[in-house]
Amino acid sequence: MNTPVLYLIPSPLGDTPPSGVLPSDHIEMVRTLQYFVVEELRTARRYLSALGLDVRLLEFGVLNEHTSPGELNGLLEPLRKGHSMGMLSEAGLPAVADPGADLVALAHRGGFPVVPLAGPSSLMLALMASGLNGQKFAFQGYLPVKPELRDKRIRVLEKQSALEQQTQIFIETPYRNESLFLALLACCSASSRLTVAINLTMPDAFICTRTIGEWKGMEPDFSTVYKKKPCVFLLLA
Amino acid sequence: MNTPVLYLIPSPLGDTPPSGVLPSDHIEMVRTLQYFVVEELRTARRYLSALGLDVRLLEFGVLNEHTSPGELNGLLEPLRKGHSMGMLSEAGLPAVADPGADLVALAHRGGFPVVPLAGPSSLMLALMASGLNGQKFAFQGYLPVKPELRDKRIRVLEKQSALEQQTQIFIETPYRNESLFLALLACCSASSRLTVAINLTMPDAFICTRTIGEWKGMEPDFSTVYKKKPCVFLLLA
DSSP states (O other), rough: OOOOEEEOOOOOOOSSSGGGTSHHHHHHHTTTTTEEESSSSSHHHHHHHHHOOOOGGGGGEEEETTOOOOHHHHTHHHHHHHOOOOEEOOOBBBTSSSSSSHHHHHHHHHHHHEOOOOOOHHHHHHHHHHHHSSSSSSEEEEESSSHHHHHHHHHHHHEEEEHHTTTEEEEOOOGGHHHHHHHHHHHOOTTSEEEEESSSSTTTTTEEEEEEHHHHHHOTTTTTTTTTEEEEEEEOO | OOOOEEOOOOOOOOOOGGTTTHHHHHHHHHTTOOOOEESSSHHHHHHHHHHTTGGGGGGEEEEEEEEOOHHHHHHTHHHHHTTEEEEOOSSSSSSSSSSTTTHHOOOOOOOOOOOOOOOOOOHHHHHHOOOOSSSSEEEEEESSSSSHHHHHHHHHHHHHHHHHTTTEEEEOOOOGGHHHHHHHHHOOOOSEEEEEEEEEEEEEEEEEEEHHHHHHOOOOOOTTTTTTOEEEEEEEO
C-alpha cells in the first residue's frame, strides 16, 4: 500500500469550469480520491462533480471557522486508515487565508506527506497583475471593522510599505468593499499606488492600479456592477 | 480587432510537463499568442514548445535583471501594434519575486488590460503545505548575504513574526541554502517553527515543518540529495 497523502487542492475563485482551474494531471489525481475535508459542502460537491467524480461515492469531513480544535484530529482518520485525502477551501488555495492550516500542521505531526497542488490564488493573481512590488509583499488578512481602528491600521500599513517598499495586500467582506475603498482614499497619501482587483478569473474581472490621487472621482462601481464581488486591495507607498 | 492584452503566464518550477502546470483552457489561450516577453530565452522556448507552440514563428523580448528602465517601453511595442502578448518568468509566476512588475505597471499606464493566469507559485505551495499561519504572511525576498547582517535580519523577522503572528517567507540562492538553514537554527528560538520546502512540484519534493529545536540534528541533506535545489524557507515564531 502507498503512504497515504494529504493533497491540498485549489478550488475555482468563481464558477469557472475545471478546465480553467487545475492542470489536467492534477484533475486525474483528484479523480482517484474518495475522502475529502472541505470548507463548504455544497460548493465542494459541485466542484468535485464538475471534475468528474461521482460525489455519491465520496466521504466528506467539514473544516470551517466553526470547527473546534478538538474535532481536527478526527478529520484525519482516513489517513490513519491508509487512505489519501483531499482538502479544499471554498475558493482558491486551501490553508491560505482560511482556517485549514491547523489541519495541515496536524498531518505533519502525524508524519503524513502533504502535497500542495497548483491553482488559482486571488492574492497572487492580484499581485502579479498589480505591477506593484512582487519582490516584497505582505498579506494582512482583514482590516478592523470599526472605522477608527481601520483607518489607524491603514496608516500603519502605508507607513510600513513606505519604509520597506513592501506591497500590502488585504481583503474585506464584499459588502464592505466600498467603505474600505473610500477609507483608503481618505487616509493614504495622494502618491501611494492602490490596486483594486475584483472578481478575478471571471469574465467581468476588473484589475486597475492608480495612485490614490488618480482614483479620486474614478471609483469602481461597487454599488451595482461590482456589488458584493470579492475584491483584493493592494497598496504600495 | 480585440483589445490587445498582456497575459501573465506561469512557468513550471522544475521540468514538470505542461499538463502539470497550467489548466487546459490556459494552454489553449497561450497557443494563440505570437509575442512574448520572457526572463530566460532558452527555458521559455523549451516550455512554449512543450505547450505545443511552434517557437520558430514566435517573437521574443527579454526582460531580466540586466534590462534597463529605458528598454521597458520597447518591450510593449506589440501591444501598441494591436497584438496580445504573453509574459513569462524563468519559473513560477511572472512579476512575483522577479523583475517583471515594472513592465506590468507600464502596461497599466498604457491602458492595456493585464490578465494573470493561474499556475504554480513556489511561495504559495510552500505556504499551503507548511501548516503555518496562512491568514497573515510576508514574503521578504532574499536575506542579506553577509553573515552578520543576515543573522540580524533573521532576528528582526522572528521578532516581527512573534509580534504579529505573521509567517515569514524567504528564499536564498540555492548554493547558500545550507548556510541559511544553519543560521536559522543558530539565531531563532527553539520553539519557533521552521518549514523547509525544497524542489516543489518535482518527484523528490521535500516539505517539512519542525520547531527549531526539533530540526537540530535533522538537517536536510543540502550537500548531496538537495544540492543546489530551489528552497523556500518559512518561519513562524
